[in-house]
Amino acid sequence: MTEQNRTTGFTLRPYQREAVDATLKHFRRSDDPAVIVLPTGAGKSLVIAELARLARRRILVLAHVRELVEQNHAKYATFGLEAGIFSAGLGRKEHLYQVTFASVQSLARNMDSFDDQFSLLIIDECHRVSDDDNSQYQQIIAALKQRNPGLKVLGLTATPYRLGYGWVYRYHYRGFVRASEARLFEHCIYELPLPYMIRQGYLTEPRLIDAAIAHYDFSALQPNANGHFNETELNSLIARHPRVTRAICEQIVELGQQRQGVMIFAATVRHAHEILGYLPEPESALIVGDTDSEQRDATIQAFKQRKIRYLVNVAVLTTGFDAPHVDMIAILRPTASVSLFQQIVGRGLRLSPGKQECLIIDYAGSGFDLFHPEVGSPKPDSDSEPVQVFCPGCGFANIFWGKTDSEGLVIEHYGRRCQGVLQLEGEKPQQCDYRFRFKECPHCGAENDIAARDCHQCGEAVVDPDDLLKRALQLKDALVIRCAGVSFSEREGRLRITYHDEQGEELHESFDLGHKGQRAVFNRLFGRRFNAGTEPRRFASADEVISHSQGFQPPDFVIARRHKQHWRVRERLFDYEGRYRKAHQL
Numbered sequence: 001m002t003e004q005n006r007t008t009g010f011t012l013r014p015y016q017r018e019a020v021d022a023t024l025k026h027f028r029r030s031d032d033p034a035v036i037v038l039p040t041g042a043g044k045s046l047v048i049a050e051l052a053r054l055a056r057r058r059i060l061v062l063a064h065v066r067e068l069v070e071q072n073h074a075k076y077a078t079f080g081l082e083a084g085i086f087s088a089g090l091g092r093k094e095h096l097y098q099v100t101f102a103s104v105q106s107l108a109r110n111m112d113s114f115d116d117q118f119s120l121l122i123i124d125e126c127h128r129v130s131d132d133d134n135s136q137y138q139q140i141i142a143a144l145k146q147r148n149p150g151l152k153v154l155g156l157t158a159t160p161y162r163l164g165y166g167w168v169y170r171y172h173y174r175g176f177v178r179a180s181e182a183r184l185f186e187h188c189i190y191e192l193p194l195p196y197m198i199r200q201g202y203l204t205e206p207r208l209i210d211a212a213i214a215h216y217d218f219s220a221l222q223p224n225a226n227g228h229f230n231e232t233e234l235n236s237l238i239a240r241h242p243r244v245t246r247a248i249c250e251q252i253v254e255l256g257q258q259r260q261g262v263m264i265f266a267a268t269v270r271h272a273h274e275i276l277g278y279l280p281e282p283e284s285a286l287i288v289g290d291t292d293s294e295q296r297d298a299t300i301q302a303f304k305q306r307k308i309r310y311l312v313n314v315a316v317l318t319t320g321f322d323a324p325h326v327d328m329i330a331i332l333r334p335t336a337s338v339s340l341f342q343q344i345v346g347r348g349l350r351l352s353p354g355k356q357e358c359l360i361i362d363y364a365g366s367g368f369d370l371f372h373p374e375v376g377s378p379k380p381d382s383d384s385e386p387v388q389v390f391c392p393g394c395g396f397a398n399i400f401w402g403k404t405d406s407e408g409l410v411i412e413h414y415g416r417r418c419q420g421v422l423q424l425e426g427e428k429p430q431q432c433d434y435r436f437r438f439k440e441c442p443h444c445g446a447e448n449d450i451a452a453r454d455c456h457q458c459g460e461a462v463v464d465p466d467d468l469l470k471r472a473l474q475l476k477d478a479l480v481i482r483c484a485g486v487s488f489s490e491r492e493g494r495l496r497i498t499y500h501d502e503q504g505e506e507l508h509e510s511f512d513l514g515h516k517g518q519r520a521v522f523n524r525l526f527g528r529r530f531n532a533g534t535e536p537r538r539f540a541s542a543d544e545v546i547s548h549s550q551g552f553q554p555p556d557f558v559i560a561r562r563h564k565q566h567w568r569v570r571e572r573l574f575d576y577e578g579r580y581r582k583a584h585q586l
Ligand SMILES: [Zn+2]
Pocket: 391, 392, 393, 394, 395, 396, 418, 419, 420, 432, 433, 434
């Protein structure tokens, strides 16, 4: 349903109205900070303007760059309403209006200018807010809360996920958990995915073409935890392939001739200059981090007026840059997350007269599908893809990185814990405690995350598998094998397990599944992990195990101690993620 705003003649799109309604509904019953996720180009500033219009008390809208402060303010002004701007970069420090649009830097330095109470704080691009109490965002929030303990905080973002930090909120309104640890933003209360916006015609259709004549191979480079690549490494890799850059630029120019505006994303400043050198001179320009703001504004203006066709940039034109006519995007830099990839592509998806589609060419071969959901952890290797894994505990459909066979069946996944939420009427939401991969506490038997140091149930230290391995490797009477596979057979009514290492060495142990205690141990070790933890089951006989032998997960390491003439298995290390090399790894 579209609602006409009578005073202004402004029409909110249906989803913008829903986002506004979700916010009002949430803050009517809770003071918990909340997030709204809308893709780039969805018109966040209109949602902000409408919320500000509806509020009766004082409202503060924060953004991290002046372009966004200006944009949000301008949208509010189209309602025919007045608001203040507080931004040194814009030369305005107004603090007397009911609604104020402020830049984070200017406000953090001038908190004393605002001694009144605000009822609502809206943070645009809220994925930038860090947990660090000393950050400007946190200082502002703390100061405002001091004046009004009932302050409501709403964040808006297109990408609620940051590499090195993870999800910026904890609980999603559709019933799943994103972050296991506490977050400033407790809830996501509204989200629209990119594919929906494209299907509904609110955004231009992207056309990813695989016509690239040449590729960079960035796969040898490892990003740091924050998803950043080392500049020196990037430069030296690119410098080794001057022909690649030249060939790519020739293709960009060939395809770009039919296009209105072409954005090129370079990997480094040096790379950007090299690219610029291959582009037709009067039609091309460059913006890098230290381009001064006057020059930057002039270049962006010329690009918007289509005096420039090719605009090269290095990681600067991601937020607050708005040129709807862009209809071709060339990616010549590695991207470490789906979110970043979507952010880049999002630059070309705005609607614009005469624009039918936006051409996307990924010369870095990142392998991200634009419609991939964000998985929430770095892609573990190049052939992983998002896979759906149902929780055997609560039935929730998790999305993890994983691998599929030729028929699309999941053969492997990297999920650790179910992300489903169990919420009983009137109680706090709780994350489902089913774990696909886990470390068992030797003291109480509780299942813990594979990286846990202390047991979440009894608090005792959980043995570090690296310590176990290190100790065993120092012992003369111990044998450690890197387990590459496991096989089962029956011998005298007992189930015999053979652990195979890479070089043909073997260890054996056997279980009497007719014996209650031994059956329980076997099932805790193997049955519980059946089919990568997605189908835990209890096995009652050796025959049953042997006929299902395909679904068992081998441990990564097996440690045995010498006992007379034999080796006796002492430890089986499953789901290992430490510093020792596993079988099948280089
Ligand atoms: Zn579950």
